[in-house]
Amino acid sequence: MAGNQGQFEIKFRLTDGSDIGPKNFPAATSIATLKESILAQWPKETENGPRTIKDMKLISGGKILENNRTVGECQSPLGDAPGTVTTMHVVVQHPVTEKEKKAASKATQNKCMCVIL
DSSP: OOOSTTEEEEEEEOTTSOEEEEEEEETTOBHHHHHHHHHHHSOTTOTTOOSSGGGEEEEETTEEOOTTSBTTTTOOTTTOOTTOOEEEEEEEOOOOOHHHHHHHHHHHHTOOOOOOO
């Protein structure tokens, strides 16, 4: 995450390969605020897009970023030289509904196993 005076230029890579940004963010910006920005700019024509920030995970430097941390705290000590744009990957994972939980548990209950000794 590069920057001047605590500013970081970040672009967000979506699962379909498209990008949102790059855009400058202050070092004190929380990850939750980044997610809100992504949600507001998410392409409307995309299927299965996030409905809330809880549906998204941001990944940078191979680590899932926590909502309560700031951009400055998540800065990679190695790869972020001044003048570069940091790419964060956005993963959408909708919460499992009660109906899906019941279907999954029912499927595991009906399994049959055979053991030949």
